[in-house]
Amino acid sequence: MKKLIKNGIIVTASDTYKADLLIENGVISGIGTNLSPADAEVVDAKGCYVLPGGIDPHTHLDMPFGGTVTKDDFETGTIAAAFGGTTSIIDFCLTNKGEPLKTAIETWHKKSNGKAVIDYGFHLMIGEINENVLNELPQVIEEEGITSFKVFMAYKNVFQADDETLFRTLLAAKDLGALVMVHAENGDVIDFLTKRALAEGKTEPIYHALTRPPEVEGEATGRAAQLAGLADSQLYVVHVSCAEAVEKISEARAKGFDIWGETCPQYLVLDESYLEKPDFEGAKYVWSPPLREKWNQDVLWNALKTGQLQTLGSDQCSFDFQGQKDLGKDDFTKIPNGGPIIEDRLSILFSEGVSKGRIDLHQFVDITSTRIAKLFGLYPQKGTIAVGADADIVIFDPLIERTLSAKTHHMAVDYNAFEGMKVTGEPVSVLVRGEFVIRDKKFVGNLGSGKYLKRAKYKQYTCKNQNETVSIQPS
Template sequence: MSDTASAVLIRGGTVVNADREQRADVLCVDGRIQAVGADLAAPPGATVVDAGGQYVMPGGIDPHTHMQLPFMGTVTADDFYTGTAAGLAGGTTSIIDFVIPDPQQPLMDAYRMWRGWAEKAAADYSFHVAITWWDESVRADMGTLVHEEGVNSFKHFMAYKNAIMADDETLVNSFRRALELGAMPTVHAENGELVFLLQQEMKAKGITGPEGHPLSRPPAVEAEAAQRAIAIADVLNVPIYVVHVSCAESAEAIARARARGQRVYGEVLAGHLVVDDSVYRHPDFAVAAAHVMSPPFRAREHQAALWRGLQAGHLHTTATDHCTFCAAQKAAGRLDFSKIPNGTGGIEERLAVIWDEGVNTGRLTPSEFVAVTSANAARLFNIYPRKGCVVEGADADLVVWDPAGTKTLSVATQHSKGDHNIFEGRTVTGIPTHTLSGGRLVYVQGDLRAEPGQGRYVKRPPFGPVFDALSRKAALQAPTAVARSA
């Protein structure tokens, strides 16, 4: 990593945080925000950025990416450098990626492997660690990850039967251990048994193309798993975070649980907010296959429900599940949709798409935009206000945003190494003009200045008093919980 950048003064903009807007300058020195206020003086040698008529916001935090992921017999096109560089070009300055151990692989072995891959990252990064199997060594490694490595969230795939799917026994053991440690369980909510069955049924009917993908993963399959995970978390009294909520039924399950007072949090992908399931019926296999991801894109009425969830506060974060496979890799499933590597891109486009479809339509205020693109993720994963906030002492991860700027999104101009863009041809109003990462200007009016290895690993401390209280409450309620689950 190179030496810390010199001072940068962002002058004349409107600073937007999740709680308020204010006209202010922002001075960044030694990688941190030194001051936020009116008419700040530029230190000698400082770079001055004119933000007149623009917003100055926390850099985006994408809490769900898969860089350099080995999956379904291949590896994603974007590694930790190219993926994070693309993010910087779009105003995203931090990611939380996933360590996914193979079944029976020690968690710490997988974690060390991912940490090695991530050393080339151009932006700051952290990790969720997936629990794909269970024994006492997994329980011990979870403790090491929390106490020594700064991991405070564990992922559970309820799908992908015969691969990385976690059964209910694993969920129960892992959720309880997470509560003990002050860590957040997260779930990919799809019923893997039903998906496997429906895949076989589709193929038996002769449906082998990409159109079979959404048919084998209908909303009810996602909703069942979400409700089951929420119920398990309720009995154990542990908070839970549901990733990539894609359908109205799952969003409603989260809303109902929250109305009962349960701590359930929901994430939605930029793609699920604007892309519908008609893409799977495209006559060109390559185009249809490029959209194969899980959960799949849904009918348009689900998009409206997801927006309502964001507006109502039942869904809390926006992400991308950035997981890029090229056409040659997707072709592995030309004769069998279940063999198409699952994944799409979007890390560069997320902020612009959500601003255009959220703020420009009146669905979100600028402050609400900051909440769902950075601040809420920082709070939920315990790195706020170091991240997700433009305030003195925070990391100088910032995006200068031109609300009048326009861009047509396209694979021809993206920085990702993927060869398809799910937002292809969409013209957005509201784009970044400058991105700062650790006080460095890494994107300046179309000029991407990302460098491998500039990103830092971000440790996320465990949650303290809230989890301690929940753990005590769980112990006191144990007899009731047993009776209720009988």
């Protein structure tokens, strides 16, 4: 059935205007004033922004880690994402050394098929590079539409790859048209600092942060950037948390390197002191990179405003406080790394960013949707409001005030990382390809309605200055 969204204010990464929005067969078929097609269901968006659906480029759903599995899977995780205004996610598909890449991809399809209520794609972890892997990569891109590869520079003896693997992945990605993503921390140094802390009897959650200081993130970020420049390839640094990493990304971009940076809501509003909460509650805030000293927040906000960082991911990786986080009760290294973030990503950025004047409304849309769509081969199908684009729409009330809490969130996890935080702005209704998933703040979607996204190749190979706006068209 046709839908006509009326009386709302349409906001994209470049424009704000009042207009009617016509949806037919899952796509936007018309934008104009006083539209009145026959047989269309009228949706009143008075007093609300009409935004392109959020895209979360960084999630870990139904992922095994630290002897357990994330609490949110593709059912609960995508429902929570929808409540938060996210209509597409890109989840990380983990691989095992010695196994075909196809095996890992099939596993992730099984995890997601029949469960997701929003659209989804996969990034592919690269833990080793050899002839078998190199021979599989073209097939992964052409058949699966997976055009982004993740390399871990941390988690020694678990996920960590060496510099040769990273460099050869960058070279392959350059030739194949893929974007290389890095978790940038110096895993070898972290491993030494961690062992030393445990030997000294330092087992509390705060030592997770103290053994992963900002210097190890800055060093790894700079190293990855230099390797990307040497390979003349493209790099995306995930979950940037500190000034040291921002500085290295900024320096590399100033040199013309094709490098992009992502941060996350938790680094914008939480700080290292949360890991010192009594009664082991600091474990709720154990993730990697760790929370930093509070002054880093101003650096990150400024980096978003000036374009040194370009996107906001959630790094959703939820574990219950009771029964999962407490696996590390006597040893911080055994606390499963990660937090529940997916539902609150847009609201926090709007409330703390737009409402407080740190970024403008167009930057908000670009950071949470448009730029992500461009970088990861989804634009202009997704990431904008235009005729012919998927009707992934968020009707967003900018004036609603509420308090974030585990009592009201829709994630499966037993705590909220932002418990008690007051925010302004909330998604009221959310449509994916023209169908309501959330309507008037109630879930009305169907399990399995989410569509797997085959993504286009990466197109942008130059980045001449830090504030450059790119236009990337999928092939």
